[in-house]
Amino acid sequence: MGEALYEKSLLVLRKLLQDGDLTVSEVVQSYLTRVRTVETRVGSFIELAEEEALLQGAKTLDERRSRGEGDISHHPLYGLPVGMKDNIAVRGMRMTNASRMLEHYRSPYDATVTTRLREAEGIIMGKLNMDEFAMGSSTETSALQTTRNPWHTDYVPGGSSGGSAAAVAAGEVAFAFGTDSGGSIRQPAAYTGVVGFKPTYGRISRFGVAAFASSFDTVGFLTRDALDAAFILDIFSGFDEKDTTSLPHEPTNVYHTLKDRDPDTFLKGLRIAVPHEFMGEVISPEVKARIEEAFHVLEQAGAHIEYVHFPHMAYAEPAYYILTSAEASSNMSRFDGVRYGYRAKDVEDIETMFKKTRSEGLGWEVKRRILLGTFSLSAGHYEAFYQKAQKVRTLIHEDFARLFADYDVVLGPTTPTAAFKFGERLSDPLKMYESDLLTVIANLAGLPAISVPAGFTSAGLPVGLQIMGPMLGEEEVLGVAHAYQTLTEHHLARPTL
Amino acid sequence: MQVTRDTVKEIADYAMLTLNEQELEHMVRDMQEIVSFVEKLNEVPTDGVEPMIHPVKLMIVMHDDTVQRTEDLDAVLGQAPDRSGSYFQVPQVLGES
Amino acid sequence: MSHVTESAEKTYETVVGLEVHVELATKTKLFCRCSTTFGDEPNANTCPICLAHPGTLPQLNEEAVAYAIKAALALGCEISERTKFDRKSYFYPDLPKAYQLSQYDQPLGQNGKIEIEVDGVKKTVRIERVHLEEDAGKLLHTVGGTLVDLNRGGVPLIEIVSAPDLRSGKEARAYLEKLKAILSYTGVSDVRMEEGSLRCDANVSVRPVGETRFGTKTEIKNMNTFSGVEKAIEYEAARQVEVLKQGGWVRQETRRFDDARRVTIAMRSKERAQDYRYFPDPDLVPFTVSRAWVEEIKSSIPELPDERRARYMAQYGLSAYDAGVLTLERTLADFYESAVQAGGDPKAIANWLMVEVLGHLNKENKAITETPMRPEHLSELVKLIEEGVISGKIGKSVLPEMLESGEAPRTIIERKGLIQIQDTSALEPIIAKVIENNPQSVADYRAGKDRALGFLVGQVMKETKGKANPQRVNELLLKALRS
Ligand SMILES: [Mg+2]
């Protein structure tokens, strides 16, 4: 294969490193060169680790290896370049959340995933751009920089994990961490033609991940293919005592189940549900066509696809916006200019300091959600808005429970359309929210879901197929995704930059 | 429901945000649009439905009562915009000095 | 007992409910593992979690929950099987997350009660709720600005809310004393008001006697002592009655007690209303308190002050008052009990402890735990007096030394040569000498002036430098005078 290093999947790179066909220095050097070549056009990094430190770190790993020390089989990400969304704490690095509020903030501690990443000996390439505090669907609300879609730089990469998606699509990292509260991994993955995987809520520790909406936020990954995602999930899943909302389960063991499985045997007889509501008028014809092609591939392999109803689909987005904004309004209140971060100048008293600091430090989208959230939690509105939405959340959960009693997975497009152009939706909140239409329900119910590349529109923009599974059904979700990828080649396409 | 300027101003005050005239006008418009959108929930009958706090049922695991010192406290406290000795310093609290 | 204020037209009664915040005696904070030590360098006991750095999450301290359950049980509460933490939102520089984690609609404990006694009348005060929450930091207001110390931020508190069952400042004080006793018995808190580990707010209103609805209440903050609480409530009730008598109405407001001037002052009220926007904390999952855990904690609750007081009366024959004083604090009650078990008359030990020992410690502003004197030493002292080895007077003179040095009384009196002379052969020559030197007094005595005998006894005591057993001297002197 004439693939450049940066185009290879994580598992392929890993094998080369393990067999001694590649050194860590070569890998890091190759990725650094790639970043230097494309970063001015892509703009995914908020902070790139220091080149010298990266090369020195790589050299240390290589030297240790040549001395025959440190069994690398105990370090599953040995020498592999990883990108972190900028809402994840990496000690000593910036953690801006793409906000003026934290522009100069450096995290004094490591997130649990960062600790595990260091133990796995992955190489942290840097911090990636995002929508400010993960509020947005195009990475345009970042107060610090613009990230572009590697397939077409006039288009947004999606969001909020837009930097993570763009970096993986552009070959700047072998994989990237993202967070998904309503589609923030899957939607940008669909827009940039990579795999975006969001596990079950609580599967991966949130400790050290800046909270946007605590009961929705899920840590996940953007990768080249589904098998990579399975491999990484097994490393980072598992209970963490620092996060009381993490699931009290052992780490998953999906990769080994999937790697040698025959896709046809697996897909034969698989029961797939497709809600009519996922394929309605709001879905663009081109997206619909690609998704139907994907259905066809799966049916050919023996899967049973049935169209079903998802009764509360229309209420998912309103419930999602009320609940996430309510939690966000409270989570954002710690940014007050007292202990860290931005503080407004020339203020005489504390209340003015709070107000000026927050008004200058936070962007419009963040303010809008803080206000909506404060409104829904305030006296007189709590029951009609916040609590009502919580009840609708229960109903959506029940809709899913009924579906999963009869079906193994739920399928549909990840987004109603492919990526849009810069500025196209920014001024219209409801239009912007529409791009999350099909993804928020998985977060409302806490379910695992993935977006995998399913071809392109005539404009050459990627389309994503979404697979949702039952609670703790990572194996089903990744299994279908992996089987689909063994039967198709959409995930092998790379943008020209 | 109607989102008024007064509502938005009051809410902004709770949230410690200030909006200038232009922003206020803009925000009233945005909020009105979003509130009308989310009011769609009123169509859903929810009598007897339990409100959901977390999407998964979790059991809390508590920690024991042993002290852990912060490794690099200077790196933590050093993030403060203004300090006096090891105190954080802020402008005066009205009515308290 | 009702505190009734007379007026020309109407008689008013005071209605008081107390909200008491008590810091729990855990080693670490409620949601992180920082130390709760008092008096350390500002912000020395902080971490990214209690400073609300982005990405941090709360972890729950099991000991704090156990202490809160224990306190709630000791206050007669039912324990909620399922409970959670809620966020109470407001901006203030001492509150890092700008919300306090507290418990709103599912408090850990509910429907408790305690008994108080004022002027011999017993009364039950209902406790509406006991819930867990985190403390805020401390602010220091200076000319240059405000300084923030977050060492106390996140320390576990229980908030104990009484029903509006109290009818006077005196009752409020009795309630607080009982609360303090119960909490210190269970060991859940140091209950030191001066270090801020017990803080009290009072909701005070007045209403005409016979009225069943409540009047408008004011909330009084900043009371630093139990007597301050009593005075503040008495003042505030009188002020409200005065306002009503003048034809005015009471404003619902927060007032501050000025200890020096003994008045309550309205605090500058914020123009805008507070809206705490309580909602369940999505970062901390709701939790269940198992029945087994509650039973385990229940079985660890020691004998509480009321039970102990009753037992001291029955077992040691103490008066209700004495038993009450001795059982108010667990450390004192334990000290007493150890002393009694070491021997000696329980009543005499009670007297020595209450009058001499506490008198001395109060002067020095010390607690019983702060003296090196051991309970066995008090028992030994009482026995030495009972056996006539020393006089009560000498006993009183050696006590301060026992309290300061922790030495046994026998060691002190032996070293100082204070053992009483009881030996007849030693006393007879001295008595003879006194009779010889005081012929006038002898004559007076024989002439029927009893007072002269006291003078002669005094002379013998003086000769022996106070070491003679006065009873023995009396006997021997009478014998000599009659012969
Ligand atoms: Mg409270």
Ligand SMILES: [Zn+2]
């Ligand atoms: Zn701490």
